Amino acid sequence: MSKxxxxxxxxxxxxxxxxxSRWIKKAGDTVQRDEPIxxxxxxxxxxxxxxxxxxxxxxxxxxxxxxxxxQTIVARIETDAAAAAxxxxxAxxxxxAxxxxxxxxxxAxxxxxxxxxxxxxPAPAREPEPQVARPAADATGDNGGGESLEERLRRRSTPxxxxxxxxxxxxxxxxxxxxxxxxxxxxxxxSHLESAQAEPGPAVAPAxxxxxxxxxxxxxxxxxxxxxxxxxxxxxxPWSRIRKLTAEHMVMSRRVSPHVNTIFEVDYTRVAQLRARxxxxxxxxxxNLTYLAFIAKAIADGLRKHPVVxxxxxxxxxxxxxxINLGIAVALxxxxxxxxxxxxxxxxxLGLARAINDxxxxxxxxKLSPDEVQKGTFTITNPGVFGSVIGTPIINQPQAxxxxxGSIEKQPAVVTVDGSDMLAIRTRGMLSLAFDHRxxxxxxxxxxxxxxxxHLQEFPEGAV
Numbered sequence: 001m002s003k004x005x006x007x008x009x010x011x012x013x014x015x016x017x018x019x020x021s022r023w024i025k026k027a028g029d030t031v032q033r034d035e036p037i038x039x040x041x042x043x044x045x046x047x048x049x050x051x052x053x054x055x056x057x058x059x060x061x062x063x064x065x066x067x068x069x070x071q072t073i074v075a076r077i078e079t080d081a082a083a084a085a086x087x088x089x090x091a092x093x094x095x096x097a098x099x100x101x102x103x104x105x106x107x108a109x110x111x112x113x114x115x116x117x118x119x120x121x122p123a124p125a126r127e128p129e130p131q132v133a134r135p136a137a138d139a140t141g142d143n144g145g146g147e148s149l150e151e152r153l154r155r156r157s158t159p160x161x162x163x164x165x166x167x168x169x170x171x172x173x174x175x176x177x178x179x180x181x182x183x184x185x186x187x188x189x190x191s192h193l194e195s196a197q198a199e200p201g202p203a204v205a206p207a208x209x210x211x212x213x214x215x216x217x218x219x220x221x222x223x224x225x226x227x228x229x230x231x232x233x234x235x236x237x238p239w240s241r242i243r244k245l246t247a248e249h250m251v252m253s254r255r256v257s258p259h260v261n262t263i264f265e266v267d268y269t270r271v272a273q274l275r276a277r278x279x280x281x282x283x284x285x286x287x288n289l290t291y292l293a294f295i296a297k298a299i300a301d302g303l304r305k306h307p308v309v310x311x312x313x314x315x316x317x318x319x320x321x322x323x324i325n326l327g328i329a330v331a332l333x334x335x336x337x338x339x340x341x342x343x344x345x346x347x348x349x350l351g352l353a354r355a356i357n358d359x360x361x362x363x364x365x366x367k368l369s370p371d372e373v374q375k376g377t378f379t380i381t382n383p384g385v386f387g388s389v390i391g392t393p394i395i396n397q398p399q400a401x402x403x404x405x406g407s408i409e410k411q412p413a414v415v416t417v418d419g420s421d422m423l424a425i426r427t428r429g430m431l432s433l434a435f436d437h438r439x440x441x442x443x444x445x446x447x448x449x450x451x452x453x454x455h456l457q458e459f460p461e462g463a464v
Contacts, residue, residue, distance in 0.1 A: 003076040004053050010070040018042045019067040019241045025057050041241035045373050048366045055079030164189045190248050242335035253397045257436040261392045264431050264449045267457050268408050272427040274464045291408050293353035298455035300324050300345040306448040310377050312398040318439045327376030330363040337363050340376040349463055390430040406430035
């Protein structure tokens with residue numbers, strides 16, 4: 001018998017750590033090769049991780065809820081020699097070995113950097129732990145060797161963190177890092193911004209040098225106090241990692257972007273007729289033709305004509321995105337995720353419908369890759385499927401706008417036929433656009449929405 005190491009995989013180029021959110025298998029369970037054995041959460045995506053080989057899950061070295069660096073050994077599978085020979089060799093096996101001696105404690109063992117386990121929840125920048133972690137980073141070259149400041153910063157942070165720092169004019173060297181070897185994480189950036197806004201009086205004085213004007217303009221109200229106590233009979237449910245990240249992202253977006261909303265009512269009668277005629281044909285191709293596919297097509301075409309809505313803010317400049325990548329919000333039992341349809345304007349209605357169906361299904365079954373939830377340039381959320389008439393959503397940073405689709409229903413409406421007004425039954429619904437008023441003016445947003453409305457009300461039959 002021999003043991004095969006199971007490691008924390010790297011779920012994307014910029015991801016340095018992951019949280020083991022749930023063990024699907026327990027110690028002693030028999031597992032098959034490629035059978036899911038645990039779930040992980042990163043700042044990009046939740047995913048089920050398959051077993052590298054068949055055997056018995058002999059040891060669990062990382063507990064649920066712990067955050068560890070990629071390549072850390074999280075478990076060992078016991079298998080016979082033949083299975084071991086065919087299994088892939090473990091990466092960096094010698095480094096994390098000390099962790100096997102102490103699988104139960106939550107704190108990470110100190111000896112090797114690869115086995116260090118960063119905290120699973122965002123820690124305040126004033127925690128003493130970062131000061132302990134920093135010498136480890138300095139020992140690898142932060143203090144010398146002719147390394148430039150840019151190289152040191154790159155080694156201490158991910159591309160996502162550097163992008164956030166640039167957007168908020170932050171100096172990474174002034175922020176204590178809680179990640180591996182003193183690495184500054186996304187949560188460190190958010191904690192730094194939150195503490196800078198919360199500190200009253202003189203303590204806020206140095207903040208304007210590091211904060212973007214929109215963030216410094218008015219302090220955001222704190223969310224529910226941490227000291228709220230449950231009453232008798234209440235049930236306390238700890239946030240999942242995806243819930244924590246969503247909360248942080250939404251608070252940050254409200255603080256950074258001045259949100260403005262514009263609402264249009266759309267007559268979907270023509271779309272309803274085209275959809276009724278084409279649904280059966282699309283079904284034979286394995287595609288469910290929904291109203292959302294028509295809306296996504298109108299949005300993609302509209303963004304090509306109105307590039308300022310397909311944009312992002314960097315410092316005091318606007319990035320007009322070349323690609324049109326539509327994020328489609330998917331509601332899950334455990335939170336919200338936004339898979340992205342890349343280059344949506346290059347797809348036909350059939351292609352868009354197929355992509356939306358596929359990404360939504362794989363989001364619900366935790367089969368998305370990190371690349372499929374990144375690089376969105378515009379987001380569509382569809383609460384109308386639950387009966388919501390309309391909503392005013394929060395912008396998905398760093399994008400400039402988000403569209404909310406309200407319920408689509410038959411309604412009485414006044415129509416004009418041969419110069420005479422009369423009542424008729426029409427299929428109608430609301431569309432709401434939330435946009436960042438730093439770069440999108442009201443006229444720009446309304447022109448964009450007017451074109452989307454016209455496209456839907458006069459949808460070309462040849463496009464179906």
